Each structure stands twice: as structure tokens, then as C-alpha cells.
Amino acid sequence: KAGVTQTPRYLIKTRGQQVTLSCSPISGHRSVSWYQQTPGQGLQFLFEYFSETQRNKGNFPGRFSGRQFSNSRSEMNVSTLELGDSALYLCASTEGGPYNEQFFGPGTRLTVL
Amino acid sequence: DQQVKQNSPSLSVQEGRISILNCDYTNSMFDYFLWYKKYPAEGPTFLISISSIKDKNEDGRFTVFLNKSAKHLSLHIVPSQPGDSAVYFCAASEGDSGTYKYIFGTGTRLKVLA
Numbered sequence: 001k002a003g004v005t006q007t008p009r010y011l012i013k014t015r016g017q018q019v020t021l022s023c024s025p026i027s028g029h030r031s032v033s034w035y036q037q038t039p040g041q042g043l044q045f046l047f048e049y050f051s052e053t054q055r056n057k058g059n060f061p062g063r064f065s066g067r068q069f070s071n072s073r074s075e076m077n078v079s080t081l082e083l084g085d086s087a088l089y090l091c092a093s094t095e096g097g098p099y100n101e102q103f104f105g106p107g108t109r110l111t112v113l
Numbered sequence: 114d115q116q117v118k119q120n121s122p123s124l125s126v127q128e129g130r131i132s133i134l135n136c137d138y139t140n141s142m143f144d145y146f147l148w149y150k151k152y153p154a155e156g157p158t159f160l161i162s163i164s165s166i167k168d169k170n171e172d173g174r175f176t177v178f179l180n181k182s183a184k185h186l187s188l189h190i191v192p193s194q195p196g197d198s199a200v201y202f203c204a205a206s207e208g209d210s211g212t213y214k215y216i217f218g219t220g221t222r223l224k225v226l227a
Binding site for chain 1: 119145147149154155156157158159162164202204206208213214215216217218219220
């Protein structure tokens with residue numbers, strides 16, 4: 001099985017712009033979660049989608065949004081970028097049950113100038 | 114409020130010795146715990162998990178111990194190898210409540226010295 005893929009791998013944007021990141025889960029996985037990783041903060045949970053519905057959301061401002069398509073692919077959007085949004089954004093997929101391990105993609109490194 | 118804490122940012126161990134990575138949590142509703150390893154420029158990879166109905170789970174060189182009363186878990190790697198050098202994250206979830214949300218610690222950087 002192919003792993004979780006994320007595109008693009010690297011992005012450079014300027015403050016005020018918006019960005020869309022994409023994640024394709026492992027075939028058959030219906031749950032996709034997004035995380036932000038910054039130095040010293042670990043992985044901060046953004047949101048989780050299952051069958052096109054957001055099931056859970058972390059404590060991030062409304063500038064961070066996401067969606068999931070019928071083929072389980074997911075996108076994450078960040079509007080009005082701030083310098084502090086510079087981070088590694090990771091997505092992870094699971095089959096969707098409560099006791100499943102998550103499989104992570106390689107991440108998208110976003111730099112905001 | 115950091116519900117999952119890894120208080121040691123880094124750890125150095127000699128090759129062949131035991132590595133012990135620790136993790137504490139505050140939410141008594143957590144019932145499923147996982148450890149991940151992360152190399153630079155890669156996503157985290159799953160290592161081992163444990164359900165709250167167990168106090169130990171073993172997989173090859175990796176053993177996870179769970180002490181529910183202390184809200185503490187640890188990952189033991191025996192024997193440690195240079196290829197184990199990476200950042201290790203512990204994570205927890207409230208599987209029984211159906212929140213489908215994994216809370217991660219801040220990570221411990223393990224360096225295994227040859």
C-alpha cells in the first residue's frame with residue numbers, strides 16, 4: 001500500500017497570503033487528522049475529518065480550516081498568514097476507529113516571510 | 114494546558130545500553146497511548162501502543178509500561194542502537210469517548226552514542 005502523501009513538501013509565502021495544503025491518505029483509510037509541529041511545541045492537533053465530516057477540532061483560530069472529499073483526500077487552508085504560522089504541517093490517516101494507530105505523511109514545511 | 118508532557122527534551126545513551134523515555138499525562142480519561150519516532154524531514158512513524166487495560170506491551174526491543182495511578186508511561190529500548198537516534202513522541206487519546214483526537218507530547222530527542 002502506498003503511504004500518506006502530502007503536497008507540496010515545501011512552501012514559502014508572505015504575511016497576509018493564504019495557503020492550501022493537500023493530503024492523500026492510505027487507501028481505505030477514512031480518517032484524516034492534521035497537526036502543526038513547531039520547535040518546542042510538539043505536534044498540536046488542528047482537526048480530524050471522517051467521511052467528509054469534521055469530527056474534532058483543536059484550539060486554533062478560524063483562519064485554519066479544512067475539508068475532506070469523497071475519496072478521503074483532505075485539504076487544509078490557512079488564510080491571512082502570520083509569521084507564527086511557519087511550521088511543519090503533518091497529516092495522518094487511520095481507518096477511523098478509536099484505537100487505531102495513525103500513519104503520518106512526510107509533512108509540508110511552510111515558511112511565512 | 115499541556116495534557117501530555119515529556120519533561121526531558123533530550124537523552125543520550127551508550128550503544129547497547131537501555132534507553133528509558135518518560136511521559137506523563139493529566140487527563141484520566143485517556144485510555145490509549147502510543148509512541149512514535151521521528152527522523153528529520155520525515156513524518157512520525159508508529160512504534161508501539163498500549164491500552165489502559167494493560168500495564169505492559171512488548172514488541173522486540175521496545176517495551177511500553179503504563180502506570181495508571183501515577184498517570185505515567187515509559188518506553189524502554191533494549192539494547193539501544195545508533196539507528197534509534199531520533200525524536201520520540203508519546204501520544205494519548207480518549208478512545209472510549211469517541212473523540213478521535215490524539216494529544217502529543219513535545220518530544221524527547223534520543224541520541225545513541227556508538
